[in-house]
Amino acid sequence: MTRAVVVGAGVLGACVAHHLALAGVHVVVLEEARPAAGTSGATFSADVTHLKTPYAYYRLNRQGSDGHVRLADELDGAPWRHPVPLVQWAADDAARRALRDKASRARGWGHACRLAPPSVLRDLAPAVDPDACAADEVVVHENTAWFDVPRLVDALLASALRHGAEAHDGTPVTGLLRAGERVTGAVAGERRWPADVVVNCAGPAAARVAGFAGVRLPVRRVPGLVAECGPLAGGPLTAIVAAPGIDLRPTADGGVLALSWEVDARLGGIVGGGVDGLPRELHRRARTVVPALRSAAVADARVGVRPVPLDGLPLVGAVPRAPGLYHLVSHSAVTLAPVLGRLAAREIATGRPVPELAPYRPDRPVPGDVQDENLRAMDRHRPSGGAGLST
Secondary structure: OEEEEEOOOOHHHHHHHHHHHOOEEEEEEEEOOOOOOHHHOOOOOOOOHHHHHHHHHHHHHHHHHHHHHHHHHOOOOOEEEEOOEEEEOOOOOOHHHHHHHHHHHHOOOOEEEEEEHHHEEEHHHHOHHHHHHOOOOOEOOOEEEOHHHHHHHHHHHHHHHHHHOEEEHHHOEEEEEEEOEEEEEEEOEEEEEOOOOOOOOOOOHHHHHHOOOOOOOOOOEEEEEEEEOOOOOOOOOOOEEOOOOEEEEEEEOOOOEEHHHHHHHHHHHHHHOOOOHHHHHHHHHHHHOOOHHOOOOOEEEEEEEOOOEEEOOOOEEEOOOOOEEEEEEEEEEEEHHHHHHHHHHHHHHHOOHHHHHHHHHHOOOOOOOOOOOHHHHHHHOEEEEEEEOOO
């Protein structure tokens, strides 16, 4: 296989383009707007591997998390990866028991986490108000990080270009070239891009791209809101904080990024959902945990539309009725990009199936319930049953 067209320059598209170019494949990346301008630029972007179930999916996320470290060697540094601990606590006795059980399970899977008294916040996250935590214990997750996704995407695409790839921004794909059932390239307006394989990394537009070949992907589109505040006076937030009703993480300029599943549930829909007042609600919740936010207003708020497979697990590979069209669609794309991009590129470049990807084929039977426990928890905050967001 010598030619590939990658549709979408988000984190998955950039990662698979990087690995394909390293393998000697001539890659053309077609992006509707600009790199990381869609979902990849409007997500919480923190490593939440500890939340993932079942075990096989946890292991895949662990490989993705570890893969960010390996990418640093390939790309001469990792300015996008910011290692910090993650501190988590619950609001009531039932939720605390559940959190303790999940921490025990994660430790049994080899995950580095521990129970600790709330006083550890003074050292791990001094910007947090100690009174914001009413629990008698917190869970501290080690080896976690948050990610500056636009910088990661830029680094991956720059690597792909150095190895002979092309990238075209402002080039929405409007159709696919076909020879019978086989997909032989992509159409972007008046331009034709012949290829041995088209890689569908279009994120929330992936179902539309698949539809050009008569393929229906089992995926839903789910909106999520993030709000950026800061920078903080008196010192930055130094941990990812998962508090009841609000999640917070640092930003590169010393500010705070906030999200809330409960606030997301009020977006009202994927298209045209109003956000009036919701960034202020995120700010209100955030400043109850980080008091310095009272003097740091919301600087930016973004809604990203997440592609969420119906069972919560990735969709990776082609389907028999449309050979030549390879799908790469996932929730938690930021964490998973290093492993999915590497394995998908190997499969595409060699033409040989990769066993690790077998459970995630797009034409697999999709059960009626969500497999990922984290997504089930987020669903409970949504009256319509839509999923929340993760990274």
